Amino acid sequence: MSRRSLLRALGAGAAGATLAGCGVPAAFVEPGDRAGHDSSATDPTLHFANWPLYIDTDDEDESERPTLDAFSKRTGISVTYTEEINDNDEFFGKISPALMNHQQTGRDLIVISDWMAARFVRLGWVQEMDRAKQPNVAKYLDPQLRTPAFDEGRRHSVPWQSGITGIAYNRKKLGREIRSTGDLWADDLRGRVTLLSGLDESFALLMQGNGVDITRWTADDFHTMCEQVEKRVRSKHIRRFTGNDYIKDLATGDVLACQAYSGDVIQLQADNPDIEFVVPEEGAELWAESLMIPNLARHKRNAEKLVDHYYKPEVAAELAAWVNYVCPVPAARDVLASAKDEETAALAEDPLIFPDDAMRERLAIARDITSEERMDFAKKWNGIVGL
Numbered sequence: 001m002s003r004r005s006l007l008r009a010l011g012a013g014a015a016g017a018t019l020a021g022c023g024v025p026a027a028f029v030e031p032g033d034r035a036g037h038d039s040s041a042t043d044p045t046l047h048f049a050n051w052p053l054y055i056d057t058d059d060e061d062e063s064e065r066p067t068l069d070a071f072s073k074r075t076g077i078s079v080t081y082t083e084e085i086n087d088n089d090e091f092f093g094k095i096s097p098a099l100m101n102h103q104q105t106g107r108d109l110i111v112i113s114d115w116m117a118a119r120f121v122r123l124g125w126v127q128e129m130d131r132a133k134q135p136n137v138a139k140y141l142d143p144q145l146r147t148p149a150f151d152e153g154r155r156h157s158v159p160w161q162s163g164i165t166g167i168a169y170n171r172k173k174l175g176r177e178i179r180s181t182g183d184l185w186a187d188d189l190r191g192r193v194t195l196l197s198g199l200d201e202s203f204a205l206l207m208q209g210n211g212v213d214i215t216r217w218t219a220d221d222f223h224t225m226c227e228q229v230e231k232r233v234r235s236k237h238i239r240r241f242t243g244n245d246y247i248k249d250l251a252t253g254d255v256l257a258c259q260a261y262s263g264d265v266i267q268l269q270a271d272n273p274d275i276e277f278v279v280p281e282e283g284a285e286l287w288a289e290s291l292m293i294p295n296l297a298r299h300k301r302n303a304e305k306l307v308d309h310y311y312k313p314e315v316a317a318e319l320a321a322w323v324n325y326v327c328p329v330p331a332a333r334d335v336l337a338s339a340k341d342e343e344t345a346a347l348a349e350d351p352l353i354f355p356d357d358a359m360r361e362r363l364a365i366a367r368d369i370t371s372e373e374r375m376d377f378a379k380k381w382n383g384i385v386g387l
Contacts, residue, residue, distance in 0.1 A: 027100040029124040036296035044077045046302040048109045052083040056322035071309045077302050088116040099125045104349040108297040111160045115200040116245045117290050118150030118368040128155045136311035140329045149367045159288035162326035168260035172274035181209025183312045190237045197241035199381040204285035204366035213367040230384050241385045262352040263325035279362050286363040347362040
């Protein structure tokens, strides 16, 4: 199950947009009403909700999670870990009734994509973390991820993992390099290109192909991008829009180039070294999926400790070696580089896990779609995609 892009119907996206906007003002929770009684001192437990396949597991026993088990052993805090988040909108629908009605969710820590995290921050549904009690986060968080537009100073969120939305292609079958987003529209790729179906996953890279600064894109930029995509759909240049099934299309050769996520391509390259990932010359989107503490969480202090645990470079390195996404702790690179295992040590040199300076210059975090924009933009985009 994709952690990043499952097909979403307009109904799910629009429902979230309505709730997040002015239509339901009662949904907003004032700062003074977000904290609940913290039982951390007397109850050493924690409920952590995450996506499937998004934490390291033991090779012999998949029920064991080495980095999480090490935290419990060191702190005495028992963690109930659930892989219950399969889609951002679906999870929003699951816990929003409790949050909007000022009730506990039963979860102390969740991981959601930043565009959804922006919605939670706007609604006042998550608590600020105490950075004074998170020295590793304060010291080691990637500077490029510290100041997203939706959460100034990352007060309410901490990246769990990060990634890049760029272009993947089969260089051997295509017979040439792809260097820019514009290269996708060459005649020899007609009918052999796919784009991601999710609005939040797709728009930034396509706008960057037009030279747009995605940190401050406008409605005009959005509509220009949509017109271009619509034209390429009509001409059958774009084969289809996908969730994570682009992986199969690229692996079988049905598609020669596609919009893709960096972490997925690392896995594809293990089976097919002809698959390449490109951060286009015009730029690519840097994104994160972030840890957040919901309102009224009963174990806030325990949750803050767990977040800080994963920002120890040695722990971040162990997690990065397993999930293969962009590590939000650059200091973990030196830990991996010193590994005795050659395959593990090689990960320190992979720019899709630790982007080099040249790549970082082409990466940007897109401003999120506001609640006022979302319904109209989703309707427009989903009409093109066919959702």
